[in-house]
Amino acid sequence: MRLLKRFVADWEWEKNGKIDLGKKPANENNNYKVAIIGSGPAGLTVAYELARKGYTTKIFEALPVAGGMLAVGIPSYRLPKDVLKREIDAVLDMGVELQLNTRVGKDISFEELQKEYYSIFVGGGAHECRKLGIEGEECRGSIPGVDFLREVNISPETVRGRFQDKRIIVIGGGDVAIDAARCALRLGSREVTMVYRRSRKEMPARDEEIEAAEEEGVTIKFMAAPTRILEKNGAVAGIECVEMELGEPDESGRRRPIPKEGSEFILDGDIVVAAIGQYSDFSFLPEEIEKTKWGIVVDDATAATSVPGVFAGGDAVTGPSIAIDAVAWGRRAAHAIDAYLHGREVAFDPVERDINRAIVTQEDIELMKRNVVLSGIETAERKEISSISIEERIETFDEVEKGYDDRTAMEEAKRCLSCRECLGCGICGNECVQNAIDYDATETEIEVKAKEVVIDPEIYFTVDKHSFTPFEVEDMLELGLIMNWDGRKPTHVAVKNGSTRYIQDIQKRLEDMGITPSDDEADMVMNCSFNECEYYQKLRKHMR
Structure with missing residues (x-):
């Protein structure tokens, strides 16, 4: 989408x-x-x-x-x-x-x-960056992640000279840290290493961003945390780290990292970018x-x-x-x-x-997946988005994803099953130039003069009390649950304007569930023609 x-x-x-x-x-x-x-x-x-x-x-x-x-x-x-x-x-x-x-x-x-x-x-x-709170953080070459991204976005060429052929260490595992690492590569850095105190599973950055960073050449050191920034002549010379292990979950739901005694090690570097959070x-x-x-x-x-x-x-x-x-x-x-x-x-x-x-729960979504009837629907795999080559990526700040062309976009759009009802997003109301959609409106009766009336056949789906299309009945049969709009199970069904083999098969399946054909006693209507539906007949009476 x-x-x-x-x-x-x-x-x-x-x-x-x-x-x-x-x-x-x-x-x-x-x-x-x-x-x-x-x-x-x-x-x-x-x-x-x-x-x-x-x-x-x-x-x-x-x-x-x-x-x-x-x-x-x-x-x-x-x-x-x-x-x-x-x-x-x-x-x-x-x-x-x-x-x-x-x-x-x-x-x-x-x-x-x-x-x-x-x-x-x-x-x-949230433009302020949280500090690491370790020794050496104030020395030259230690940069807050948000400040770094701001400089790169406003004037990348003024930053390039400071990063060209340098060894960069990025602290953190979120999207800001990933972006900082990938930007450093594009500025000509010799090597870029990320240090994250938890495992890859707990990393808050999106999977596709992590994969893209690794493809471009970023090295990620998991289960490690900085203890101090090393300096030489007032400038960054590297960081001292300690290996971590995961304990019980903290308030974020992720397992709390705990330092491993005696596991300290050194990472050499020229610039440290701290991206552990903003406020x-x-x-x-x-x-x-x-x-x-x-x-x-x-x-x-x-x-x-x-x-x-x-x-x-x-x-x-x-x-x-x-x-x-x-x-x-x-x-x-x-x-x-x-x-x-x-x-x-x-x-x-x-x-x-x-x-x-x-908005539904994950359980609702899984139930919906099981209940969506896919019989007769041709399936197709999602189209993969193409990207520029890795060589091009690290040489430029051009957009990585190429997007869809006309043909691919149409093929992807056809995959939509239209399985959800209106979400109430309000876009239709925003875009309607006639202001015909008003979320605050109350029900009123008005008289409209028109030369022609065009009716959406779907209107009657929930208006006719006991009327269904054959497709709706088939969906209910797939679920093994037949009921009217009022929630009651019908005993007799009347079939209007339909005698095809498809309709006959549905009738047979209804009979197997104890719902017999009857025009006189029908408490359910399977209507195969919109022209004969109850709603349309009522509408015609009001037209003149």
Whole structure:
């Protein structure tokens, strides 16, 4: 799905040369100004959602570039800068204002924002790196992982000279550590070694990223931890490590690493990159905003902080997480800000409510896999994504994955079984130019004048009380459980408009389960023609 979405986005860009999200509408919301701190995925999402509703939004970004951790935390070989720019430009083109090089708490105070804006969203990312806490950490050549990635993403050529032909040691096992190691290779480093205190199984980085790093030449030393950084003339000369063994699980659920006595060893190196975790800087926030060591305390349903009118989301709340989580927080906060500014109860976003309702457990997923009827469906293996050669990778920051071409994308799309119902993601509502989809709407009767009415045959699936298509009946037969929409098992079935061999076979299977054919006593209808269904007949009566 990820690759198909990327294909569609690229196709749209190549076709039109831009992403058009429309303009901020002129309405009463134009009078409400909202300040957004941070231009990462959370902040951009808040700006987009509020601009769609007509609000006047301004993003304050401390960095010289927009995008937050998407721009300075993810290397361009994974997220190309031109792709990120076109997404950000689409939001700004709606009428969103962006002010770069503006650090709240230094260039402008939080209190000033409170005076000028009706509401504030805090969406700064986790740009501060946790220290190793070992001897020698402050010597020349010891670099925080997040700082290193920021330099590489903003100006790689200025960093290249420091890494060319050097021996690099990266401490950590997460995505930041992997990215730092792979970036070091691309900067011309002689060798790159990662040191991780647990086994590969416990490594938090994604499997495909670990495999890619090893393919490119990164060496990973598992079950080891640094005890001190060695220095010579004030600069890094290597690290002293100790071998580890795994004990009982800690609060993260992973087994706790324990040093093995007498197992110390030395790794020679010229630069040490520490990537063992990140956190957000909240020094600019007033004390009234409740915080923990992990992040800002908010209402999970509304993203509201302890101060009225101030909302927060993304890494600022959860700590370091994935981009799509930050997007979800941004959407949640925008819905709440809209309600707050109009004096409505700040309730749970109805779109997110439907998404959460559709989320199932792993057990549910396994049950679904067993119950999906695959008879008659041609199976096909997933298409492997092609990548540039390893030789090309380590010489450039070009995107590694090539993506799908038209033919491959269509073949992959055909593999979809359409086994899930609507997730309530809200995309249809966002994209409907007629605003025909309203999640807050209540049921009303209206009269529509039309020359022609086109009906989706699937409409009647859950409307006709006892009517089913032959395919639905076959699905139930495969499960060995036949029941009507009200949950009761039928005793007699009426077959409408169908006499094919396929229908006759289904009738025979129903009889084997004790459900006999009968037009007069039928409490179940197997309808083979939409024109004769109960819903369609009712609809015709109202047409004139």
